[in-house]
Amino acid sequence: MTATSLAAQLRAAPLFRDLDGALLAEVADIARPRELARDALLFRAGEPFRGFFVLLAGHVQLARLAPSGHEKVVEIIGPGETFAEAVLFLDGGSYPVDARALEDSRLLEIGAAGFNRLLDERPGLARNLLGAMSKRLHRLVQDVAALSLEDATGRVVGYLLAQAGAEEAGAEVRLPAKKAAIASRLGIQPETFSRVLGRLREDGAIEVAGETIRIRDPRRLHRNAQ
């Protein structure tokens, strides 16, 4: 893959979108393309940090494993998103979660050393990073709040509306992963997720067709939430 095509792909990520061509080329220079087969591990929690990633295609889940064997999906990463940038700035520097491909995926690895050098030379990059991390922080705060303030139905409804983007009747949501993974992301069991969707469907709020969900009646959906 040529460096210029790498640069073009980097532009797909909001983190790099507004960089000038020269800087983008420098980033592309240190980016290493990687393929990841479905179910393959990219890194494991506790491993020393070696770089962060830009997901070009596919889906990756970030999850934490409890000693009991249960796992909590913290986030599901989609195309264009970056992840593990924050680990770059922790002194201890080890990944806090496992990263696993939910489907065959294509990504770029940005090595720690090279990026750190870039960061020193081009301060504009730091701002972009701060923006990206702020968004992630904000989402996490929402998740923490939802986990304690809302019940299973409320969290499912919130998730569907967030994924749909707009709250219009007819909006369609494609679940980005198996339902068990989404359930974990929402902090519930797969069985509960299934039951909640069932109730929302019976109520006429949504239509479920495999992995796509159509929002029939946003108002009804809201009313079901906690």
Place this chain on the structure above:
Amino acid sequence: MTATSLAAQLRAAPLFRDLDGALLAEVADIARPRELARDALLFRAGEPFRGFFVLLAGHVQLARLAPSGHEKVVEIIGPGETFAEAVLFLDGGSYPVDARALEDSRLLEIGAAGFNRLLDERPGLARNLLGAMSKRLHRLVQDVAALSLEDATGRVVGYLLAQAGAEEAGAEVRLPAKKAAIASRLGIQPETFSRVLGRLREDGAIEVAGETIRIRDPRRLHRNAQ
């Protein structure tokens, strides 16, 4: 308050600790001292961002209010900590939580405009910010995971051990707020918190004396956790 004494107080915050004197003075220049009485609101969720804060003395809670009236304490801020920095980099720019003083508190407000200018002139600052935000992100990921992976006892045990710093017998923890606030931070009801502490005490794992808790037997404590 003179600018030099302000600078000295800024050094108490890890975010500013390693800044050179000149830069520290510039930060002090744009910092505004504020007093906050117990139970007073510093900002409300949804308010437009005007600046972030350094807590010099006291305790402040960041919480989110649900429509139902229930509130979830996302974080309890102690002396030396900064908060709401992340909001600076969100375009929409409004606080995502309420900030309320748990006791009479003293803090510094760092205005958005001035700090943004500093950030452009002195790129070193950005690195410090990235470090601070990374730590906060990491903690939030832990919280999210704990909320779904551990039961009430597990979360209380985790909190006590984290607050104690070391896992030695005899370590003492001073609860930084009323038990109801800690309970909310842990995602449980005050009654449940009380019951869990009671059980841990009966088991001989801890001793409770008002708002200070002594860890008698870390191993026993761990064994109680989920």
Place this chain on the structure above:
DNA sequence: CGCAGCCTTGAAAGCTATCAATACTAGTGG
């Protein structure tokens, strides 16, 4: 056609929330 993986549905158990009452503590005023 048959199997494997995923999802759904059912029944029972468990944990935590909720509601309610009592105990405690610190600060106030007599």
Place this chain on the structure above:
DNA sequence: CCACTAGTATTGATAGCTTTCAAGGCTGCG
């Protein structure tokens, strides 16, 4: 110095939601 009060914490009983365990159904692929 003691009584009182308001806020806070504990304890008890019950209800509700979610998990767990189990079985059946569905779908796509070999």
